[in-house]
Amino acid sequence: QVVKVVYEELTTLMGGAAARLRTAGQPPTVIMLVGLQGSGKTTTAGKLARLIRGQGQRPLMVAADLQRPAAQDQLATLGRTLGVEVYRTAAAGSPVAVCQEAVSHARARMLDPVILDTAGRLHVDEALMEELRAIKAQMKPAEILMVADAMTGQDAVNSATAFHLALELTGYILTKLDGDTRGGAALSIRAVTGAPIKFVGTGEKLDALEVFYPERMASRILGMGDVLSLVEKAEQAVDEKQAAALQKKLRAQAFTLEDFRDQLRQVRGMGPLDQLIGMIPGLSRMKGLPDSSEQERELKRVEAIIDSMTPGERRRPEVLNGSRRKRIAGGSGTSVTDVNRLLKQFGEMQKMMRQLMQAGKGGRMPRNLPFSLH
Incomplete structure (x- = not known):
């Protein structure tokens, strides 16, 4: 009060x-x-x-x-x-x-x-x-x-x-x-x-x-914090037609690495991460948060990895065998470990989306989601 x-x-x-x-x-x-x-x-x-x-x-x-x-x-x-x-x-x-x-x-x-x-x-x-x-x-x-x-x-x-x-x-x-x-x-x-x-x-x-x-x-x-300014930045960064198309893809479980890259670019277009974090109530004062400059570098690494893939590979990452992953790592200036980590995280995200969509249809919360709140 x-x-x-x-x-x-x-x-x-x-x-x-x-x-x-x-x-x-x-x-x-x-x-x-x-x-x-x-x-x-x-x-x-x-x-x-x-x-x-x-x-x-x-x-x-x-x-x-x-x-x-x-x-x-x-x-x-x-x-x-x-x-x-x-x-x-x-x-x-x-x-x-x-x-x-x-x-x-x-x-x-x-x-x-x-x-x-x-x-x-x-x-x-x-x-x-x-x-x-x-x-x-x-x-x-x-x-x-x-x-x-x-x-x-x-x-x-x-x-x-x-x-x-x-x-x-x-x-x-x-x-x-x-x-x-x-x-x-x-x-x-x-x-x-x-x-x-x-x-x-x-x-x-x-x-x-x-x-x-x-x-x-x-x-x-x-x-x-300043949630209203954060919302305004998001509205300016996100194209309404793109957002509607993305929502349609999510519902159809057709979300690809190309869509993921577009989302990353929109987040980066909203401004520096430390500025965005400062707009979220309480978050800027939390201890143990990753360094925002390191997070910026990580976003750039992820984008470079996806850019180094062919359009077909971005749409169907399951075709990425060992030699392709090595080529992508070389083209993006990262390591094969970095490529593997991204693909694993993307796979987990797709799994989570499928579970959420199925749960939404059935009116119940999904169990064993592939992420942790801790």
Whole structure:
């Protein structure tokens, strides 16, 4: 009951519900990203563009950091990778002029929203704030989002406060929440500034940006896991048609090593195993769990073994004699023992599925299932 009360209070303190992006009355909507160097601002611009494009919009990213050509090059590279247009200029000028030209370009090309990747500094200084205030005054952005590194703890809170005082931020994007951080910075930033956290970065990949849900972060801070995010990741990784086809195969007892490999790829597509384990309530605190990096390597070994088989062998593993197993081991960079272990485990899994299907038809639980709960 105490945990429940603390959980509800934390959820309320962090905003209660997810805060959505604001939109302008007349398109394009301007989203201004600000923050210190090293917080992941430019990469976050790419992640945000990818997220928005996935909702059916056509964003434009703007290289408004004229101090660092490398930042402009990075944004251009991200744009090519994502298939999102990037506006940059080689001519010397002011950041305000670049932003104005970019918005005119977006309006002419019907691109919306416009994401401004502004300049950062190693430390908060007045010259930076003056430049950002000028962009805000001219562009009147619907959103001014600060990108803050969750790993820096109190420093993130201090810089968030400074940026908020200078620019009246509309929200925050917390990056690097994929490590050991439980999200205390999210609680502190919201409590100190009153501005909502709108997104969180959970990894290095461009799809690792999620809407911030206060109730899920409260669960994470209390070590209760985050099952809802895990379910969402699974839904994104699994194709509905593939899932229906797989279910049909399972019922028909026609599950093959090819299907098994596809399932492994979907699990790996959900993200690092240690991240998935951290979302399951209580599991991350259990002792004696296998090292997640070793588990990742094992999944790759299994996939390599299956890839080294012919399509016929994957469909009918019973044809795998000694010489074939030796060939597969050589082709996958593993040992014959590894191949034998995989085939034995797959055989046991098929046996278990047959028993479960038969039991389902008869309305009873099967006995002597080939796995142990201990």
